[in-house]
Amino acid sequence: MMSQRLFFLFLIFAITLNCIAQKPIVGAERTWEYIPKLRNKKVGLVVNQTSVIGKTHLVDTLIKLNIAIQSIFAPEHGFRGTADAGAHIDNSVDTKTKLPIISLYGAKHAPSDADLKGMDVLVFDIQDVGCRFYTFISTLHYVMEACAKNHVELIVLDRPNPNGMYVDGPVLQKGFESFVGVDPIPVLYGMTIGEYGLMVKGEQWIANADSLKMTVVKCSNYNHRTKYALPVKPSPNLPNSQAITLYPSLCYFEGTNVSVGRGTNFPFQVVGSPYYDSLSALYSFIPKPKDGAKEPFLLNKKCFGFDLRKNKTVGVNLFFVIKMYKGFRDKSKFFLANNFFDKLIGTDAVRKMIVDGKSEAEIRQTWQQDIEAFKIIRQKYLIYE
DSSP: OHHHHHHHHHHHHHHHHHHHHHSOBOGGGOHHHHHHHHTTSEEEEEEOTTOEETTEEHHHHHHHTTOEEEEEEEOTTTTTTOSOTTOOOOOEEOTTTOOEEEESSSSOSSOOHHHHTTOOEEEEEOOOOSBTTSTHHHHHHHHHHHHHHHTOEEEEEOOOOTTTTOEEEEEOOTTOOBTTBOSSOEEEEOOOHHHHHHHHHHTTOSTTGGGOOEEEEOOBSOOTTOOOOOSSOSSTTOOSHHHHHHHHHHGGGGGBTOBOSTTSSSTTTEEEETTBOTTTOSEEEOOOOBTTBSSOTTTTOOEEEEEOTTOOOOSOOOHHHHHHHHTBSSGGGTBOTTOHHHHHHTOSHHHHHHHTTOOHHHHHHTTHHHHHHHHHHHHTTOOOO
């Protein structure tokens, strides 16, 4: 009896060890690979609230290891990740470490020559969610260009992509470039942020690409089929895995008169509008001020639409956009006049086809050839199976 009990205890222990062994290990955790490169160097960090090793922020880890950090560069949502989407981020000083924080969202998108003067190495460690319009990859693009220009070494600490198993959506077309779409990639590009950086350099999508010295510190126990639940919210309005999964299908609503639930407890999990036919709606909500959405779109207006918290959609799905458009009482008011919808999706063709009454299958067919061409380019830079 005792030996049998010991056997089962050993079996449980072995299974636990195996589960731990198979858990993805992010690049930041592999300190032995990059700390030697930072010793006796002047170091800058491009980080936010996701830049953690376990529960310890990368900044705190490096300070304890006596790494000479010069500056922190903060992307959209700021260093602590609490600012509203699109909110102007000012330069400041971190209250805990007293390090200067230089904003890369607002007045400028890249470190200036003065910011990088005397700096030896820049470390980039930000969690991505695999969507072209998620601005952290745009920040990486401009950081790479600044490092190449100023001969500053760049180290990218890689992290898994929770949407890394999908390559889907239109490839960004010329003339539609913006901070929500810098490079000619599809909406879902199926790469980690490290692999994406290798592609930006390899395809010479930045100036002086050949002069950039860049290292990607890989993740362990990860491939593009790995399902990865993020340990930290990547931004204030992507609070859970469901929101992250729906994000590639719902973000286009930011270019319409439809709310994606900012100002509710379920951002990017519900959609609705005061201008949608309330008789066709299955759900309603009223956006209110909240952390990360202090002045949400359609504030205090009752929005009619749908609750998608249990929806199983993956990849890019235009069904929701088409359905909301068809149910709009005045379709001329569906798309915002600033054409932000076109910038988000990377082309004006999709909007025009929705207006013309094309089905999702018909619209989807228009981007398949570009997707196949992109996959050939992508294959050259994959470092995970």
